[in-house]
Amino acid sequence: MKPSQFAKGFKARPDSTSSEKRTALDRLNAIDGIVDIQHVGQAAANGRSSAFVADEPADVNAGPESDEFRAWRRANRYTTGQVIELPLRSIKPSPFNPRHFYLKTSIAELAVNLAKQGQQQAIHVIPDYENPGTFFVSDGGRRVRALKEANKESVKAVVVDLPIGIQSYKLGYDLNVQRDSQTVFDNAVVWRRFLDEQHFQSQRELADHLGLDESTIAVALSIAKLPENVMHEMVARPDRFGSNMAYQIARYHTARGSDATLRLINKITSDDLSTRQVADIVKGRASAQDAPKTPSRQRYAQRLEIKLEGVAVGDLKSYGEDRLELRLRGLSREKRDELLHQIELMLQPVETKE
Known part of the structure; x- marks a missing residue:
């Protein structure tokens, strides 16, 4: 199929205009x-x-x-x-x-x-x-x-x-x-391709079709200028590299190039730098070497690895006397829903008989 044939789907009538x-x-x-x-x-x-x-x-x-x-x-x-x-x-x-x-x-x-x-x-x-x-x-x-x-x-x-x-x-x-x-890096690459292949004539048209603000498209397209090897270093950590952080890194890359950017990404991960700290580095208010470290996160007291049929699916961590953190991945929808139900039952208040 040719690109022009793919684009036919973009001309479909808006879903919200007709009940049919x-x-x-x-x-x-x-x-x-x-x-x-x-x-x-x-x-x-x-x-x-x-x-x-x-x-x-x-x-x-x-x-x-x-x-x-x-x-x-x-x-x-x-x-x-x-x-x-x-x-x-x-x-x-x-x-x-x-x-x-x-x-x-x-x-x-x-x-x-x-x-x-x-x-x-x-x-x-x-x-x-x-x-x-x-x-x-x-x-x-x-x-x-x-x-x-x-x-x-x-x-x-x-x-x-x-x-x-x-x-x-x-x-x-x-x-x-x-x-x-769905990550901002997926959006960056795909939206850039949509525009390059002229499925949309402008950022505004793309934003209107997706129901997004045009500024969201603009930020993603700025990130799209990063080489894929640089993006790969951030894709695995969506909790650390959201759209704001990735946007600052794209600005840094424009000024300093790939090698310096990869070093900055490593420092963000190792020193847990905030978006504001990275923005200061980009603006020249601080250097990547001298950026102050964020106070270290609380260390867990105990960690229990959780396995499902012999395969590690996550862990349960305890902090201090009153905090638990459960992280699981790769569960089937049925297993996830069953687990949520069991947790809800455990957290329900105990009824006392009078």
Whole structure:
């Protein structure tokens, strides 16, 4: 597909102007509401090896369909919301993927988890109508990479009806924001590419389409001027390198170059410099060598590593006499919700009988 064809999705009517059109996220939620994962397990137990069911399904959908998707769905006997097994080789990244950076350590950890527990949550894919039998990833690029790392050959997927363009981008972007996995560095690279490829004619147009302030776009585009190797040093620490800190580092890089910038990033991490301290360095009020250290953080008294089926998923730290800090990652949605429920029960006040 050519870039001009990708751009067709950006010309879709705004989601909020008509009740007949749902937002991409609403449509996905509607699809998730009718997904029956147990059906996949039953199909596997019955020995079905085909990616699609053999019988003609009921003509069920989650809302208005595009003509292309309806034709594809009927040709492949697919029920909207159905979870199917697709060959990993048929899955390819979307040109409008909101993520650009994937940490190798994170992919490796997820690969170990998937190898032990299997895939718990289906990805969402969009048919490539011009190349039958192939699909663009709409949501789940990290899982696809981890499954390949784990030497798997197939992936559980739900096929969704979205154009490759603004709707598919906004869907992935909204989901990543909800998971706290979308970073300013992803935005910087992708938004810069959108403008370079003339999918949008100006920062203002891009901001209007994404529902963001134009200043947010401007900051991201300033960060986009950084070399990717410099960005990589910050991607792994989103808690330390948010948009404000990254913006100051971009300014420093313009004046001092990559080597000095990498040294500054290391000092920010080792000395826990604040954004204001870095801004002073950028303005010349302090040097990177002489910047005062922030008072050291409180040291935990005890740390307990938490494992799930032999795989480390986080830790529990205690501070002083009255503080606990629990950090977990890589949990399935079901395990996360179960854990939250148990914690809520533990923290409920004990009722006393009179």
